[in-house]
Amino acid sequence: MSEELAARGQTTAAQVRKDLSHFGSFGKRGLGYRVRELRASLQRIIGVDRPWRVALVGAGRIGLALFEYPAFRARGYECVAIVDSDPEKIGTVWGNLTIRGPEEFETIVASLDVELIILAVPGPAAQELAARAVDAGVKGILNFAPIRLNVPPRVPVEDVNLIMELEALSFAITQAQRDA
């Protein structure tokens, strides 16, 4: 069982067991893990055993792709608001949501209980919006802007930097060729 999990996760059985043991004891010796139970426990530990309320900040190209991506909702991330500063976009409707202006941002976060934001605005706007989001009570940020956000340490930030991913590929390829 830990063997199979290891194979799927590209790691070793011992690592799987050690990692799980860090959070508790889930399996039965001689038997393995009961999948539904383990799954439920892990969901609870990770915090994905309940829906999360998300606001999309920046209704641009990447924002649109993300908004239309059904897997988010399927996994419990529910987009409850969209904010953009472009006057042409404010008031237009995406799905069941109307795009709002940034002056309403704090009100939206507070009234809709937004916990997470997806920040998909250009770099220069990102820091200010992040700070405002944090002040308004947002608890975490998924950041697509290519800057390091300066927020209090209690607010986790996950950066998505696709250029770094491409550069990691370039490095791996260059490296492999150097070896050969």
Place this chain on the structure above:
Amino acid sequence: MSEELAARGQTTAAQVRKDLSHFGSFGKRGLGYRVRELRASLQRIIGVDRPWRVALVGAGRIGLALFEYPAFRARGYECVAIVDSDPEKIGTVWGNLTIRGPEEFETIVASLDVELIILAVPGPAAQELAARAVDAGVKGILNFAPIRLNVPPRVPVEDVNLIMELEALSFAITQAQRDA
């Protein structure tokens, strides 16, 4: 100098120096690093001292966002072809490129010297396209499909999994709240 680099990279000066020492000796003692030189050396090491030829596979929502993202080209990743299987999309023009059908895939990779692909097709199609890309000579894959691609180890794959990033946020938040 290593102090400043450390501050920017959220790490320590010793770490910066140790990491650099792994690839060579770049600075001058007592003086620091000469920025232009260090930069050039690292670009060469990473392999980003020359342009990379990229094909976009999957002209959907995420594919469009990526294609229109100017930072890729600015950093030396040049999109030289777009492939999609949708008959409505084949033949249409994005920027200076015409979308091609998947039956042309191998020809395109070979004739245009495609080194990297950005895979932005639905999961079920991804494995087959990845295998064909590798056979046609592609050297690396940036994969957006939510599956683990099975390709030979000489071909590096970078996975972008935004759901995992959101789940990492959820975990960090849940954890912080448990502590408090």
Place this chain on the structure above:
DNA sequence: CTACATTTGTGAAGATTTTCACAAGCGAAG
């Protein structure tokens, strides 16, 4: 030329992570 103020590069120490290997526990079979 010598003393001095700097900052790198790097062994050694310390900390963390991963692997090893096996006792502890569990169900099944006799």
Place this chain on the structure above:
DNA sequence: CTTCGCTTGTGAAAATCTTCACAAATGTAG
């Protein structure tokens, strides 16, 4: 109830990564 086969959970060992602390360079000033 006892034995047996199997898989987890976990201390201990091994490997890896990070930090420490300082000698080796380098430019400068006297």
